[in-house]
Amino acid sequence: MSDKYVHGYHPRENERLHDQAGTLVDLLHSDTKYARGSSVLEAGCGVGAQTVTLAQRSPDARFMSVDVSADSIAEARRRADRAGLTNVEFRRADIFALPFNAEAFDHVFVCFVLEHLSRPLEALAVLKRLLRAGGTITVIEGDHGSTYFHPDSLEAHAAIQCQVMLQREAGGNALIGRQLYPLLVEAGFDAVRVIPRMVYVDSSRPDLVDGFTRKTFTAMI
Numbered sequence: 001m002s003d004k005y006v007h008g009y010h011p012r013e014n015e016r017l018h019d020q021a022g023t024l025v026d027l028l029h030s031d032t033k034y035a036r037g038s039s040v041l042e043a044g045c046g047v048g049a050q051t052v053t054l055a056q057r058s059p060d061a062r063f064m065s066v067d068v069s070a071d072s073i074a075e076a077r078r079r080a081d082r083a084g085l086t087n088v089e090f091r092r093a094d095i096f097a098l099p100f101n102a103e104a105f106d107h108v109f110v111c112f113v114l115e116h117l118s119r120p121l122e123a124l125a126v127l128k129r130l131l132r133a134g135g136t137i138t139v140i141e142g143d144h145g146s147t148y149f150h151p152d153s154l155e156a157h158a159a160i161q162c163q164v165m166l167q168r169e170a171g172g173n174a175l176i177g178r179q180l181y182p183l184l185v186e187a188g189f190d191a192v193r194v195i196p197r198m199v200y201v202d203s204s205r206p207d208l209v210d211g212f213t214r215k216t217f218t219a220m221i
């Protein structure tokens with residue numbers, strides 16, 4: 001992998017990915033359901049934090065989940081086995097050298113991956129070639145520049161800015177959310193639709209204070 005994955009593969013980060021997926025499950029997955037018999041490529045599945053939700057919500061679809069990290073794939077397999085999933089296959093593979101034929105999939109799912117790549121446009125073009133005519137791609141990415149606080153906190157913004165800079169130095173782009181439309185259009189996708197999803201947290205939502213603010217966002221920074 002030429003890009004350096006800024007969050008690394010420490011067990012605490014693996015746990016954070018599961019916390020993130022768990023706390024955002026409805027926000028991210030409420031409208032993702034794949035039809036019976038369809039084949040879905042999940043590119044950059046990490047430790048399988050999104051995979052379990054995807055496969056459980058579309059039990060009659062078949063998933064091929066890949067990641068460049070062999071350790072993450074091994075962990076994802078363990079998770080899927082524990083969840084009793086039978087509709088997912090995992091493979092270690094780099095998005096830029098995927099071992100699949102053109103038009104092999106009906107759908108592609110990408111979550112929090114393009115933001116770590118120095119060539120996100122090329123990655124989208126690669127994924128597009130793997131889609132059958134009429135297939136779809138779902139891309140979920142963050143945008144750390146869209147964070148607001150009350151009371152406002154210069155320290156919090158400065159800490160986030162450090163993350164943005166570190167990710168940039170590692171070849172990625174923590175502000176990629178705002179670029180998804182032009183990237184997808186330039187990669188040749190049509191009927192592109194961007195749906196901004198907001199995470200709003202205050203103390204009347206203790207689950208999100210814990211699951212998102214503490215265990216997902218602050219833990220990442």
Ligand SMILES: C[S@@+](CC[C@H](N)C(=O)[O-])C[C@H]1O[C@@H](n2cnc3c(N)ncnc32)[C@H](O)[C@@H]1O
Nearest residue numbers: 017044045046049067068069094095111112113
């Ligand atoms: C933030 S994690 C997201 C994992 C998962 N999609 C999720 O939402 O929990 C980003 C993942 O992208 C993977 N990745 C980075 N570059 C990759 C590449 N070139 N090919 C495949 N996977 C890659 C990393 O190994 C890491 O597991």
